[in-house]
Amino acid sequence: MVFYVIRRILQAIPVLIGTTFLIYFLVFAMPGNPVQALFGDKTPNPALLAELEKQYHLNEPFIVQYLYYLRDVVTGNFGVSFSGQSVNDVLARTFPVTARLALMAVVIEMVVGVTIGLVAGLRKGKLFDLSSLVISLLFLSVPIFVICFIGQFFLGFKLGWFRTTVGADASIPNLILPAIVLASSLVAINIRLTRGSVIETLNNDFVRTAYSKGLSRRRVIPVHVLRNSLIPVTTQLGADFGILLVGATVTEGIFNVPGVGNTLYQAIIRGERPTVVSFVTVMVLLYLVVNIIIDLIYAVLDPRIRYVK
Incomplete structure (x- = not known):
């Protein structure tokens, strides 16, 4: 290892x-x-x-x-922007906000997507399965900025459950609505991926062997089916988390989130080239780290995977 x-x-x-x-x-x-x-x-x-x-x-x-x-x-020095600000200070101010938002969105994606995808895969061809496919296709078809405005209007203005804009106070409660919006399209992908992986795993010999040995469905589904089905899902979750860490520019802009994506967009508009280069460099480094961590998680999910010299 x-x-x-x-x-x-x-x-x-x-x-x-x-x-x-x-x-x-x-x-x-x-x-x-x-x-x-x-x-x-x-x-x-x-x-x-x-x-x-x-x-x-x-x-x-x-x-x-x-x-x-x-x-x-x-040396860990990302320079100074043309406006005189230290890029390190800008990163230290904006990255924790985007990290919280990305983590919240991925958690929502994982919990909702894996749960619905698992049930849909186990009930292939049933009403729940068909409904989940239609709803996920709908969310995949709608652009993210449209989902942002719909979330702001119904969950913010009409129902008053969340703040419509985040502003300087990027606390966890204020980031719930942007996280839900970000997770909506990701959940749709996760549902379809989990469903397909579960259906494929159910047809494997080791699942039929587990049933033939007398193991209960309550034992087979979480240990043999779900665990082996999570390998492609984990890859998707890791990629999504890395992408969100780079900055969900559209969502952060609409909800006025003081994160990496919004700051990077403003830097491009103002021509702050050192800020743009440094931000993207940090995001590439983080993306590489996330991919290494995801590869290591594979061995935990599937004991058949071994890393040799």
């Missing part, structure tokens, strides 16, 4: 370097002077402009700029 983890970490290093290089190139190799764009229509003082370019290494060749950035990332 230890050798497997080390190997995966070593494999992640070139992925991280290649991804950060591509992101840095796409952001900083674009035409135009990002510092000069901060002054808008005004003509900046040439001396001030030269000083700012020197401060952000914009007067250096592109590859030198990237090496400076890579050095700072290794």
